[in-house]
Every structure is written in structure tokens, then in C-alpha cells.
Amino acid sequence: MSDAVRLSGAARARLEEAAGSKGEAGLELGRLTTIGCGGPAAFFIEADSTAHLEAILASASDQGLPWFLLGRGSNLLVADEGWPGIVIRLTGALKKCSREGERLDCGAGITLSRAAAAALDAGLSGLEPLAGIPGSVGGAVAMNAGAFGAAIGDLVQSVEICLGGETAVLDHDGLEFGYRSARLPAGGVVARAMLKLKPAKAAQISNLMSMFSGRRASSQPVGGRTCGSVFKNPPGEKSAGELLELAGCKGERSGGAIVSPAHANFIVNEGGAKAADVLDLMNICRRRVHESFGVVLEPEVRLLGGAGLDPLR
Numbered sequence: 001m002s003d004a005v006r007l008s009g010a011a012r013a014r015l016e017e018a019a020g021s022k023g024e025a026g027l028e029l030g031r032l033t034t035i036g037c038g039g040p041a042a043f044f045i046e047a048d049s050t051a052h053l054e055a056i057l058a059s060a061s062d063q064g065l066p067w068f069l070l071g072r073g074s075n076l077l078v079a080d081e082g083w084p085g086i087v088i089r090l091t092g093a094l095k096k097c098s099r100e101g102e103r104l105d106c107g108a109g110i111t112l113s114r115a116a117a118a119a120l121d122a123g124l125s126g127l128e129p130l131a132g133i134p135g136s137v138g139g140a141v142a143m144n145a146g147a148f149g150a151a152i153g154d155l156v157q158s159v160e161i162c163l164g165g166e167t168a169v170l171d172h173d174g175l176e177f178g179y180r181s182a183r184l185p186a187g188g189v190v191a192r193a194m195l196k197l198k199p200a201k202a203a204q205i206s207n208l209m210s211m212f213s214g215r216r217a218s219s220q221p222v223g224g225r226t227c228g229s230v231f232k233n234p235p236g237e238k239s240a241g242e243l244l245e246l247a248g249c250k251g252e253r254s255g256g257a258i259v260s261p262a263h264a265n266f267i268v269n270e271g272g273a274k275a276a277d278v279l280d281l282m283n284i285c286r287r288r289v290h291e292s293f294g295v296v297l298e299p300e301v302r303l304l305g306g307a308g309l310d311p312l313r
């Protein structure tokens with residue numbers, strides 16, 4: 001981490017006062033991501049309530065400090081040199097959910113699997129196809145995560161968004177959900193999401209969850225360290241995975257990273273991979289698909305820090 005990314009003691013103290021808790025300088029972000037590589041943040045701090053989140057965002061903005069909201073890091077590649085800003089993660093009340101009639105009020109930091117387990121306990125159906133996605137509810141809303149023909153946007157009734165020092169409620173239509181996208185206000189953080197579900201018998205919900213989990217296990221490198229789908233599906237008949245497979249990318253290696261032999265749109269950290277290895281594979285794969293099919297693959301994984309992908313020529 002260069003000197004330019006170190007925060008002054010006064011800046012840290014103001015952030016910690018806003019959060020009501022201690023932060024950490026230079027925390028390695030790789031261990032907070034599912035792919036397990038990437039360098040440190042200048043400062044890492046957690047928000048345990050909407051009020052603390054508002055205060056941290058206001059303090060960062062008053063001090064002109066860049067910040068990034070980290071969910072479960074399951075669709076994220078952090079550069080090896082790290083990121084020169086404040087990384088904020090949600091905890092406490094923002095990782096809890098409760099039933100409100102046929103709705104589930106979720107703190108945005110809760111994982112989809114825990115939200116789905118809570119829905120099962122409450123006899124509420126809808127989250128079953130998404131239960132195996134290893135992200136947070138907030139990350140899922142930001143990316144409109146989906147699987148097996150369902151997406152979280154279909155369930156969202158409203159979200160609480162912190163923007164600077166204030167919080168607003170946006171309803172489903174205001175979020176303009178699209179394929180792996182939602183229209184959040186610039187600089188907005190999802191603090192809570194209200195999901196509209198349907199009553200169902202526990203056995204039925206649990207059978208559906210097992211069925212989707214089986215389908216996931218048979219088609220993805222479950223258990224390996226990955227960052228989920230690397231590229232978005234492009235317009236057209238073939239998925240990114242099919243194009244990558246046809247372009248001969250399966251099994252391609254760079255350092256400790258490999259394009260999964262099980263699914264060409266997943267890159268696996270086999271141990272000791274650097275973010276540069278993953279990025280190198282992304283560039284190779286993207287170039288091959290472009291040369292073979294004239295299709296430009298856009299990353300689904302979010303890149304934090306570093307120079308990003310090579311331009312295609």
C-alpha cells in the first residue's frame with residue numbers, strides 16, 4: 001500500500017466516532033472475498049445500524065474520502081495493490097431479518113442463505129432459487145442477483161437506501177431492475193430490503209431448496225474459491241459460459257488461477273492465486289471470445305482498484 005492510501009489518525013478517529021466502533025487500517029481484503037485474493041484497504045469499518053451507516057457515509061463525504069460498500073465479496077476482485085479508500089461492511093442489526101406478515105424485512109448485510117432459512121422457518125416461499133448464491137441481500141439487490149429464472153428484483157417491494165447522511169425508501173419500480181443490474185442512486189447504499197414472499201408449507205419450501213441446490217452443485221464448481229460468474233451473458237443465443245467453452249478457455253491457467261473445467265464462466269483460485277492471475281485469465285478469455293465470435297464480454301464481477309481489463313483491439 002503506498003503512502004497515498006494511508007489515512008491520518010484524525011480521519012480515522014472521525015470515522016470511528018461516526019461508527020461508534022473501531023476500524024482497522026490496512027486490512028487485507030482478499031480474505032473477505034470468496035475468491036480469496038487482493039490487497040488491503042486503507043481503512044475498514046463496519047456499520048451496525050442504519051444510523052451508524054448514515055454517520056459513516058456523512059463523515060467520509062465531509063472528509064472527501066472515497067469509500068466502497070463490501071457485501072460478502074462474492075462477486076468482487078480486489079487488485080493486488082489494494083484499494084486506497086474506506087471499505088464499509090454491514091453488521092449487527094443490518095445482518096438480521098424479521099417477518100412482517102407475508103414479507104421479510106432484511107438487513108442488507110444478511111446472507112441470502114440465512115434470509116432463505118428465515119423464510120423457511122416463517123413458512124414463506126420465493127427465495128428458494130436464490131438460497132445458494134453466496135452474497136448478501138444488499139449485494140444481491142445492487143446486482144439484481146438471480147438464478148434458475150428468478151431474480152431478487154422480482155421479490156423486492158422496497159429498499160431503504162442511505163445516501164450521504166440521509167436515508168430514503170425506494171419502491172420496486174424506482175429501482176428499475178434489469179439483467180444483473182439495479183438503478184441505485186449514485187453513492188447510495190442499500191441498508192434494508194423488504195421482500196414480498198408467499199405463504200407455503202415448510203416441506204414444499206425445503207424440497208425446492210434441495211432441488212435448486214442439487215442443480216447448482218451439478219453445474220458449477222461448488223466448493224472452489226471463485227468470484228461467481230466472471231462475465232455477463234451477452235445478448236444473443238449463447239451464454240457467456242458457452243462462448244468461453246467454444247473458444248477453448250476451459251482449463252486455461254495463469255499462476256494459481258484456472259478457468260474451471262466444470263463451467264467456463266468461473267475462474268477458480270487453486271491456491272495462492274494473485275488478482276493479477278485472475279485478471280490475466282479474464283483478458284485471455286475475453287480476447288479469445290472476441291476473436292472467435294466478435295462478441296465483447298462485459299465483466300459481471302466488480303473490479304476494485306488496479307488498472308482494470310485490457311481494451312480489446
Ligand SMILES: Cc1cc2nc3c(=O)[nH]c(=O)nc-3n(C[C@H](O)[C@H](O)[C@H](O)COP(=O)(O)OP(=O)(O)OC[C@H]3O[C@@H](n4cnc5c(N)ncnc54)[C@H](O)[C@@H]3O)c2cc1C
Binds near residue numbers: 074108134146
Ligand atoms: C460460487 C458462486 C456462485 C454464484 N452464483 C450466482 C448466481 O447464481 N447468480 C448471481 O446473480 N450471482 C451469483 N454469484 C455472484 C454473487 O454471489 C452475487 O452477485 C451477489 O449478489 C453478490 O453479493 P455480495 O454481497 O457478495 O456483493 P459483493 O461481491 O461484496 O459486491 C458486489 C457489488 O455490490 C455492491 N454492494 C454490496 N452490498 C451492497 C449494498 N448493501 N448496497 C449497495 N451496493 C452493495 C458492492 O459495492 C459491489 O459493487 C455467485 C458467486 C459465487 C462465488
